[in-house]
Amino acid sequence: MGGAPSKTKSIIAIVGRPNTGKSTLFNKLIGERKAITSEFEGTTRDRITNECAFGNLDVLLVDTGGLEFQEHENIEEEVQIQAKIAISDADLVIFLISAKELLTSDDYQAAELLRKSGKEVFLVANKCDVSTSRDKIVELYGLGFGDPIEISAIHGTGMDYLKNKIIDRLKKLGFKKNKITKKKDSDIKITFAGRPNVGKSSLVNAFFNEEKVIVSDISGTTRDAIDLKFEYEGHKFILIDTPGIRSPGKRERRLEKYSVIRSLESIERADVVLLILDYKEGLAHQDCYVANSILKAGTGLIIVVNKSDLMESKQEDMDKFLLNLQSGLKFAPWAPVIFVSAKNKKNINKIFDLATSIKENRQKRISTAELNSFVADCVMKHHPTGTKLKKPKILYVTEVDVEPPHFIFFVNSAKSFHFSYKRYLENQLREKYGFEGTVIKIEFRGKPTRAQSAHS
Incomplete structure (x- = not known):
């Protein structure tokens, strides 16, 4: 039996005019605060994306700048272009309306743009609570997308229902569950x-x-x-x-x-x-x-x-x-x-x-044996100076971590080493092993004092 190939990752765009709560909904759906939310209109300008899972379906969620249709300054015009690209790329669009306000000409023009796009559209009424007028909800039917889904993104109400509706629709569109296998982040x-x-x-x-x-x-x-x-x-x-x-x-x-x-x-x-x-x-x-x-x-x-x-x-x-x-x-x-x-x-x-x-x-690792041989040569070339009472001495060195590389020098007394000797050792490590472009951490760790030993 023929048919379209199964798809494993859908793209969902959240669109609407400014200040309807798109970024709040975006953050709620992905489960973290990734998009900036603010009482100022037009906070989101670029398309913000995040990969997440709805049930067992993989989703790329896209937050967009507010859709407006009057004359724009150059920067606002770019915002509109970005939002329209997001609609064009999407498999499903969440058209977000504020239930706290009357519909505006921007809402109607956004609805017309979405109809012409031919995309699957969910009409979602945000900022709904017990005080929401039913007349305002009834008004939303005039946009032509059927029953509005009522939610409050900021309070989390209606979110499970919205997610389940999205999952059902995506499955009807041919998106299949993707077996998630944990792999090492190689990006x-x-x-x-x-x-x-x-x-x-x-x-x-x-x-x-x-x-x-x-x-x-x-x-x-x-x-x-x-x-x-x-x-x-x-x-x-x-x-x-x-x-x-x-x-x-x-x-x-x-x-x-x-x-x-x-x-x-x-x-x-x-x-x-x-x-x-x-x-x-x-x-x-x-x-x-x-x-x-x-x-x-x-x-x-x-x-x-x-x-x-x-x-x-x-x-x-x-x-x-x-x-x-x-x-x-x-x-x-x-x-x-x-x-x-x-x-x-x-x-x-x-x-x-x-x-x-x-x-x-x-990610470079150097064996402890090689490091200690190398450091012995460094000390031979340039001895650490100290006082007659306390001569600085390196006992041994080891690399304890990567990203960034982290070296611990076990010494007789960390306070006896001048900061310039740490810089000397770093320069020698870089000269020998490269490390171009990365921080490297060098730590002197002295033997514990009697007081420290008594408390351990």
């Missing part, structure tokens, strides 16, 4: 970080040859962290575009503070972070703040200088920029620097080669 996660308007989203779009994220001259266009899957020469990547990070004194509103939190979270879950700099603006204080956040997270780091197409004298300008960079980022001399142009797509693929190499460096 390399790359977070695009930097202050606002340095070209992070432009760089992401350059890889895909399409506008996956909104690009604008307005600072702060991206408001949430956005995960996008990408494959290059057999390696799988997750590209994470983030809102711009400004140092604490520069932040204005609560919404921006939350965006910065999401950016910092995205840095912490990355394998490699790209610190994007604007060639024309050079290294700013805010860039150092972002770099410091990356070092604290212990991730890999690549410094990406965007807009290199604006260089007048290429080699001379590059050398001058690198000199300023070395002066301003003395704490990360191990981070590779790459000059790119998102506009001309110049050098952008080299980012993936570097990221792959750095991921391997972060």
Whole structure:
């Protein structure tokens, strides 16, 4: 018996005009706070996606910016384009209406757009409670999508019913349950970080040859962290575009503070972070703040200088920029620097080669025997200095963790070692074993004192 092939992953888009609770519903359905929610209209601008399971069905859920149909500024027009792309890609659309308000012309025009799309549509009335007027619910039948499903996303009421309706519809559309097998996360996660308007989203779009994220001259266009899957020469990547990070004194509103939190979270879950700099603006204080956040997270780091197409004298300008960079980022001399142009797509693929190499460096393990032989040679070349009463001595060393590599040096007295000797050992490790692009942790651990032993 013939028929369409079974499908295992559906795409569900949540659409509606601004402030109907789309992001709240999105977060409730995926079970975590991924999309920003706020009382401000138009909080979501890009398409936010998340893979999740409804019952035993795999789903890619998509949150969108609010649909509006009046004249728009450039940035709002891009929001509408992103929302319409989400509808086009979707297998099923959740059309979200606020039961607290009367229907508007935007609601009716959104309904017309969805009818023309030919997509499966669930009409969902959000913000329903005991005080909701039945007249407002009856009014929703005029949109032409049958019985509205009544929910309150913020309170979680009606969510199980909505999920069950979605599961039933997806099965009728031919989506089959997918056997979920836990596998090691082999995707390399790359977070695009930097202050606002340095070209992070432009760089992401350059890889895909399409506008996956909104690009604008307005600072702060991206408001949430956005995960996008990408494959290059057999390696799988997750590209994470983030809102711009400004140092604490520069932040204005609560919404921006939350965006910065999401950016910092995205840095912490990355394998490699790209610190994007604007060639024309050079290294700013805010860039150092972002770099410091990356070092604290212990991730890999690549410094990406965007807009290199604006260089007048290429080699001379590059050398001058690198000199300023070395002066301003003395704490990360191990981070590779790459000059790119998102506009001309110049050098952008080299980012993936570097990221792959750095991921391997972060997973590098050195045997205890080899390490101790190596450190003995280091001590022979340069003895640690101390006082006559307490001479510093390394007893042995071992690597206790990876991502990032973490070395513990067991010593007679940790306080006897000057910080410069730790730096010497780090430089020797890097010279011998590479570790380009990754933080490495070095810890001196002394023998416990009698008082410490008595309490253990």
